[in-house]
Amino acid sequence: MSLAARQVVPLSRSRHDWYITASHGKLFWDGPELRWRPLSVTHAKRFGTNFTACGERAYSWHKEWARPFASTDVACAACLDALRPADM
Numbered sequence: 270m271s272l273a274a275r276q277v278v279p280l281s282r283s284r285h286d287w288y289i290t291a292s293h294g295k296l297f298w299d300g301p302e303l304r305w306r307p308l309s310v311t312h313a314k315r316f317g318t319n320f321t322a323c324g325e326r327a328y329s330w331h332k333e334w335a336r337p338f339a340s341t342d343v344a345c346a347a348c349l350d351a352l353r354p355a356d357m
Contacts, residue, residue: 289332
C-alpha cells in the first residue's frame with residue numbers, strides 16, 4: 270500500500286493511549302498462564318480506530334489490550350516515529 274493511500278490518524282502523543290497490535294501471533298503456555306506473543310512487527314493502535322499510528326489498516330489484527338505500545342526490538346519504526354514526543 271502506498272503512503273498516499275494510507276489514512277492519517279490524529280495522534281495523541283501519550284503512549285498510554287495506544288496498545289500493541291500485530292498481524293500474526295501465537296499463544297503459548299508460560300507456566301500456568303496462557304500468553305500471546307507477536308510473530309510479526311508490532312504496531313501502535315488506539316481503541317476505536319481501524320488504523321495503526323503509521324497508517325496500516327489493522328481491523329482484524331490481534332489486539333493486546335493490556336500491553337501499552339512501547340519501544341521494542343520488533344516495534345514498527347513508523348509507529349515509533351509517529352508517537353515520538355515533539356520535543357525530541
